[in-house]
Amino acid sequence: MAFNGPSTLAVHGGEERWKPENSLTTPIFQTATYPFRNMGERLAYNTGEISRITYGRYGNPTQLAAEAKLAALEKGEAALLFASGMAAITTSLLTFLSRGDHALFVDQCYWQTRTFALSFLPRLGIEAELIPRWSPGEVERRVRGNTRVIFAEVPTNPHLYIPDLEELVAAGRACGAVVIVDSTMATPVNLRPLEFGVDLVVHSATKYLGGHNDLLAGAVVGAGERVAAIKETQAYLGGIPDPHGAYLLLRGIKTLALRVERQNETALAVARFLEGHPKIRRVWYPGLESHPHHEVARRYLTGFGGVVSFELAASAAETGRFIDALHIPYLASSFGGVESLVEQSAFTSFCAFSPEERRALGISDSLVRLSVGVEDPDDLIADLERALAEALP
Numbered sequence: 001m002a003f004n005g006p007s008t009l010a011v012h013g014g015e016e017r018w019k020p021e022n023s024l025t026t027p028i029f030q031t032a033t034y035p036f037r038n039m040g041e042r043l044a045y046n047t048g049e050i051s052r053i054t055y056g057r058y059g060n061p062t063q064l065a066a067e068a069k070l071a072a073l074e075k076g077e078a079a080l081l082f083a084s085g086m087a088a089i090t091t092s093l094l095t096f097l098s099r100g101d102h103a104l105f106v107d108q109c110y111w112q113t114r115t116f117a118l119s120f121l122p123r124l125g126i127e128a129e130l131i132p133r134w135s136p137g138e139v140e141r142r143v144r145g146n147t148r149v150i151f152a153e154v155p156t157n158p159h160l161y162i163p164d165l166e167e168l169v170a171a172g173r174a175c176g177a178v179v180i181v182d183s184t185m186a187t188p189v190n191l192r193p194l195e196f197g198v199d200l201v202v203h204s205a206t207k208y209l210g211g212h213n214d215l216l217a218g219a220v221v222g223a224g225e226r227v228a229a230i231k232e233t234q235a236y237l238g239g240i241p242d243p244h245g246a247y248l249l250l251r252g253i254k255t256l257a258l259r260v261e262r263q264n265e266t267a268l269a270v271a272r273f274l275e276g277h278p279k280i281r282r283v284w285y286p287g288l289e290s291h292p293h294h295e296v297a298r299r300y301l302t303g304f305g306g307v308v309s310f311e312l313a314a315s316a317a318e319t320g321r322f323i324d325a326l327h328i329p330y331l332a333s334s335f336g337g338v339e340s341l342v343e344q345s346a347f348t349s350f351c352a353f354s355p356e357e358r359r360a361l362g363i364s365d366s367l368v369r370l371s372v373g374v375e376d377p378d379d380l381i382a383d384l385e386r387a388l389a390e391a392l393p
């Protein structure tokens with residue numbers, strides 16, 4: 001039966017209707033290897049007469065079920081899971097980049113992606129260039145004959161800028177580069193980059209896809225041939241998910257649409273509250289008319305996401321006091337789970353950057369990133385209001 005809605009896809013997409021022993025849920029296949037009955041079966045496998053799983057590093061049935069579900073949600077041909085988002089990103093980049101190549105990265109990408117691009121890729125003779133702060137025409141001006149990858153995050157973190165997907169795709173087509181979008185922040189509920197011509201979507205499945213702050217995983221989704229090439233690299237590098245993590249992810253994804261729809265609504269309510277508060281200097285949320293990319297966001301996103309960034313009209317120490325006064329959000333790295341999380345970006349995600357680098361990226365000492373969970377919006381807003389009053393009387 002065909003179905004298309006994000007919640008139906010999240011629950012049923014990609015999974016076999018009938019599973020081993022009539023189990024309703026896909027079991028955890030906790031095994032390292034998959035024996036052959038006899039040499040005849042092995043030889044039939046070798047000649048391609050039969051296809052089956054042979055060894056854990058090349059796939060696991062629980063993992064394959066989670067991959068099929070993700071491919072269904074992103075409307076891609078194939079998906080591949082990894083041990084972490086960074087494993088998905090680095091393995092994909094290393095598949096398409098070789099010595100002498102050039103790659104473009106939107107500058108506000110996850111700091112470890114950025115560091116990998118600027119510090120690690122040059123060791124392999126690959127030149128990585130940042131596209132500073134997104135503005136129209138920027139990517140087209142910077143592509144070269146040897147540009148093989150264009151990498152962006154949509155939305156970016158923490159300012160939630162929305163690089164223009166159609167511009168990225170046009171630039172990629174012009175130079176034959178693979179266009180990769182890290183869509184962790186958007187999730188397939190709010191954005192499906194493949195529908196706009198992007199070649200590959202990567203995720204830190206640790207965030208919204210898993211959704212419960214209890215697993216680390218990554219994923220890439222795209223055309224079968226490209227994903228197969230990445231799988232070959234994964235077989236060398238070994239950043240595979242474990243069966244139990246794959247099960248937790250499969251389970252987490254089933255409530256993805258419910259959670260994200262709730263988080264979209266709560267984040268918009270929180271953003272509106274903060275925008276009207278006298279102790280808040282500025283709010284970044286793509287659902288607000290005041291966000292510089294609100295119009296682009298409306299073009300690409302069906303929901304504006306669960307992260308709100310804001311700057312307090314306060315010093316670094318006062319901002320720290322505000323965070324300490326919160327009762328609901330935990331002070332923790334990561335985002336996208338059922339528990340709200342908060343960070344003072346300059347001293348957490350961006351603490352490895354120099355003050356000058358932070359300034360160039362617009363990360364002030366009073367910038368706060370809030371990832372809303374699935375708590376009741378009124379409770380969250382009351383907590384923010386109380387903490388602001390306590391920290392900034």
Ligand SMILES: Cc1ncc(COP(=O)(O)O)c(C=O)c1O
Nearest residue numbers: 084085086110182184204206217
């Ligand atoms: C946008 C984005 N991409 C990738 C990653 C890396 O994912 P992981 O921590 O699962 O390796 C993160 C981690 O915070 C992220 O925020």
